[in-house]
Amino acid sequence: MPWRTIAAAALAAGIFAAGWAVNGWRKDAEIERMKTASAQADLASANRALEDLQHAGATIRVKADEFTVAQTTLGAKVDAAVKEFRNAKKPLPADCRPDDLRVRKLNDAYEAAKQAAGAR
Numbered sequence: 001m002p003w004r005t006i007a008a009a010a011l012a013a014g015i016f017a018a019g020w021a022v023n024g025w026r027k028d029a030e031i032e033r034m035k036t037a038s039a040q041a042d043l044a045s046a047n048r049a050l051e052d053l054q055h056a057g058a059t060i061r062v063k064a065d066e067f068t069v070a071q072t073t074l075g076a077k078v079d080a081a082v083k084e085f086r087n088a089k090k091p092l093p094a095d096c097r098p099d100d101l102r103v104r105k106l107n108d109a110y111e112a113a114k115q116a117a118g119a120r
Helices: 003-087 100-119
Strands: none
Touching: 003 100
């Protein structure tokens, strides 16, 4: 009779060990699924951040090009105005109004500077 008790105890222990192992495998698989889901979420987040960074880089490039064009245009206009004022045939007396050409050049330079400042 003791051999039946021993066999029943051994069988119960075997069943318990098998259940323990199967439960461990199930939990390991669940942990791996969670790790995979977390890695995929991190990858999606990194891809979104990369897209945002690329969009910001493109915007910066466009704005830098616009600034370069505005700076070049404004610099040329200012240089032309300065050159024209320096090469004026007769300087204006202090109590005199400038002629239409000079006023137009001053207004053009002022508008170009204002537009370049507004573009920033």
